[in-house]
Amino acid sequence: MSIQESATPGFGSQDKHFDPKGKMPSPFTIELQNGLRNSLPFEDQRDFEESQKGFIAAPPYKQIMAQAGNVAWDMGCYEFLLRGFDSVFDSIHPSLQRQAILNMAYGLYEVVPDKIYQVRGFDLANMTIIKGDTGWILFDVLTCKETAKAALELVNQHLGERPVVAVVYSHSHVDHYGGVRGVVDEADVKSGKVQIIAPVGFMEHAIAENVYSGTAMTRRAFFQYGLLLPRSPFGHVDQSIGKNTAAGLVGLIEPTRYIEQDLEELTIDGVRMVFQNTPGTEAPAEMNTYFPDWKAFWAAENICGTIHNIYTLRGALVRDALEWSKKINEALYLFGQEAEVMFASHSWPRWGNDRIQEVMRVQRDAYAHLNNEVLHLANQGVTINEIHNVYKLPDSLQQQWAAHSYHGSEEHNSRAVINRYLGYWDANPATLIPLSPSESAPLYVEMMGGAEKILAKGKELYDRGKYREAMEILNKLIYAEPDNQAAKDLLADVFEQIGYQKESPSVRNSFLSAAYELRNGFPSGVTAQSVTPDTVRAMSTELLLDFFGIRLDSQKAAGMKFTINLLTPDNGEKFAVEMSNSTLTNIKGFQAKNPDLTITIDRSNLELIMAGLTTFPALIGEGKAKLEGDSKVFEQLRSLLVQFAPDFEIMPGTHPAKNAISSEKDAFEQPEPANTAGG
Numbered sequence: 001m002s003i004q005e006s007a008t009p010g011f012g013s014q015d016k017h018f019d020p021k022g023k024m025p026s027p028f029t030i031e032l033q034n035g036l037r038n039s040l041p042f043e044d045q046r047d048f049e050e051s052q053k054g055f056i057a058a059p060p061y062k063q064i065m066a067q068a069g070n071v072a073w074d075m076g077c078y079e080f081l082l083r084g085f086d087s088v089f090d091s092i093h094p095s096l097q098r099q100a101i102l103n104m105a106y107g108l109y110e111v112v113p114d115k116i117y118q119v120r121g122f123d124l125a126n127m128t129i130i131k132g133d134t135g136w137i138l139f140d141v142l143t144c145k146e147t148a149k150a151a152l153e154l155v156n157q158h159l160g161e162r163p164v165v166a167v168v169y170s171h172s173h174v175d176h177y178g179g180v181r182g183v184v185d186e187a188d189v190k191s192g193k194v195q196i197i198a199p200v201g202f203m204e205h206a207i208a209e210n211v212y213s214g215t216a217m218t219r220r221a222f223f224q225y226g227l228l229l230p231r232s233p234f235g236h237v238d239q240s241i242g243k244n245t246a247a248g249l250v251g252l253i254e255p256t257r258y259i260e261q262d263l264e265e266l267t268i269d270g271v272r273m274v275f276q277n278t279p280g281t282e283a284p285a286e287m288n289t290y291f292p293d294w295k296a297f298w299a300a301e302n303i304c305g306t307i308h309n310i311y312t313l314r315g316a317l318v319r320d321a322l323e324w325s326k327k328i329n330e331a332l333y334l335f336g337q338e339a340e341v342m343f344a345s346h347s348w349p350r351w352g353n354d355r356i357q358e359v360m361r362v363q364r365d366a367y368a369h370l371n372n373e374v375l376h377l378a379n380q381g382v383t384i385n386e387i388h389n390v391y392k393l394p395d396s397l398q399q400q401w402a403a404h405s406y407h408g409s410e411e412h413n414s415r416a417v418i419n420r421y422l423g424y425w426d427a428n429p430a431t432l433i434p435l436s437p438s439e440s441a442p443l444y445v446e447m448m449g450g451a452e453k454i455l456a457k458g459k460e461l462y463d464r465g466k467y468r469e470a471m472e473i474l475n476k477l478i479y480a481e482p483d484n485q486a487a488k489d490l491l492a493d494v495f496e497q498i499g500y501q502k503e504s505p506s507v508r509n510s511f512l513s514a515a516y517e518l519r520n521g522f523p524s525g526v527t528a529q530s531v532t533p534d535t536v537r538a539m540s541t542e543l544l545l546d547f548f549g550i551r552l553d554s555q556k557a558a559g560m561k562f563t564i565n566l567l568t569p570d571n572g573e574k575f576a577v578e579m580s581n582s583t584l585t586n587i588k589g590f591q592a593k594n595p596d597l598t599i600t601i602d603r604s605n606l607e608l609i610m611a612g613l614t615t616f617p618a619l620i621g622e623g624k625a626k627l628e629g630d631s632k633v634f635e636q637l638r639s640l641l642v643q644f645a646p647d648f649e650i651m652p653g654t655h656p657a658k659n660a661i662s663s664e665k666d667a668f669e670q671p672e673p674a675n676t677a678g679g
Contacts, residue, residue, distance in 0.1 A: 170300040172205040313506050337353075374391055451480075458474045496511070
């Protein structure tokens with residue numbers, strides 16, 4: 001890893017829009033922002049005091065370079081935010097501007113004197129360092145090797161060098177385990193020198209949650225995380241729980257011990273810890289930790305400086321807001337009654353028991369109110385297509401910064417609650433099997449009198465600050481006429497003003513990213529992340545075969561019928577794979593009696609194929625893979641597998657002239673799972 005001195009990135013003046021077609025905040029947006037500045041509790045400065053408490057040192061650099069030569073992490077590009085509130089950015093929701101400044105913390109901090117430390121601002125998440133009798137115990141080791149290595153180097157430089165004796169993965173999202181190879185050697189883990197501890201179900205959920213729809217999730221992440229947006233008051237300013245996601249080498253070393261009980265106590269290197277499993281909250285596998293000897297409570301990603309996603313916009317299973325609230329309540333009564341410091345994998349600590357209980361109750365109540373009030377309204381007939389315009393957080397919670405939905409939003413979280421309990425349908429038959437937008441839009445455009453009338457009305461609505469109304473009709477027009485650049489530009493102007501007004505970075509980024517693509521198209525040359533060997537090893541063979549079924553071109557498979565036995569001798573697994581009715585199925589632990597083909601390959605060699613490091617024909621030639629039976633069946637299967645690429649069009653008329661992703665991949669190479677950083 002090389003670390004370079006930072007320089008302000010070349011986006012030009014931060015007072016000038018980065019896009020030639022970009023617009024400044026409208027008078028309506030400025031009026032809204034001014035109203036928020038006067039109504040929100042900006043006099044409460046406790047978060048700023050807590051975010052700076054315990055500061056030890058910052059490094060002399062702001063950029064961390066990846067091994068591949070790209071910039072893995074850059075705090076310098078956000079320094080325009082440090083003008084503070086003396087400089088008003090009307091293109092940023094005032095509450096979001098406040099959160100973005102809080103997330104500029106960069107360096108090493110003390111949490112409990114001579115016991116607990118954190119490195120913040122080196123990645124989306126924090127790395128937490130616990131001082132044991134002989135070495136460091138690390139909680140959550142960031143997204144990639146390069147940022148984790150830099151964080152540990154900063155710790156050793158200022159606190160004295162010590163070996164890492166244990167790593168704790170608090171949960172199954174990549175920004176909490178992906179940097180493990182930057183802080184420990186796998187040989188030390190295998191020898192027992194270093195323990196790796198995780199909640200039960202960690203390995204399954206770290207991979208499986210993000211494979212089946214991983215390509216779609218990756219493409220949608222361009223919107224949620226604003227991956228194409230410059231760092232600018234008019235673009236990306238924050239990611240709510242940190243600045244952004246790091247872009248380096250992601251690793252994964254399998255845990256050596258799993259926490260399986262609801263509550264489980266361990267002593268590691270002289271440090272006593274009580275683990276609280278919290279499945280079904282921010283992640284399917286997640287755990288809090290209490291340090292009873294120090295009265296310190298680690299809240300993982302269950303309690304941080306924002307209300308989180310019940311539904312994450314990149315795509316994931318809908319979470320359980322009520323269960324989340326209950327797990328916070330459980331932690332409050334188990335640990336919160338005596339804790340003197342609460343810290344987490346994102347944001348900043350809170351000190352003092354009164355303050356800790358206040359924040360825990362605020363977040364407990366925010367999740368519970370979301371669940372209960374949405375269902376209260378649903379039971380009175382409010383539908384999934386109305387709830388986001390009806391649900392409101394109580395005034396008492398609106399005046400608490402810890403109840404603000406930066407990572408989530410009340411709009412998309414409220415819809416998620418209904419989706420969890422009642423599904424996507426609003427019970428109106430007209431919406432049960434609706435026309436696709438490209439089919440319905442021409443009808444609307446025709447009945448509205450054509451493109452010119454819609455553009456004129458859209459411009460009138462824009463000029464009046466009626467942005468959502470303008471969005472409604474202009475969206476119809478671009479689906480009917482995807483090449484109508486005037487319509488796309490006007491809708492981009494509308495999206496931009498809506499984005500400026502949003503408190504949630506995920507929502508802001510989605511609108512601003514859509515505006516960018518409407519104006520400029522999706523850029524060619526954007527490449528997918530390469531598959532890492534660690535990710536491949538973590539995938540089960542069954543998961544791989546299941547995903548082959550998803551990748552299958554079912555139309556090409558029409559009429560095909562065959563059976564394959566798969567044997568992986570080095571791990572003793574066997575599968576029966578059947579093609580019938582244009583569907584590929586598999587069953588573990590069985591073999592077909594009269595297969596058309598038997599494939600024998602060690603799992604370790606299959607992993608090389610999955611990672612794109614070799615191919616089946618190459619291994620067959622080397623005698624490391626064997627086909628017995630009809631080899632045409634193998635070629636049939638190979639010809640049916642589609643390689644997905646995250647370059648598909650989201651907004652009409654924005655697809656690049658040529659594919660952004662190279663399709664020169666072997667059919668059996670496994671695409672990288674979606675990045676779960678940020679939950």
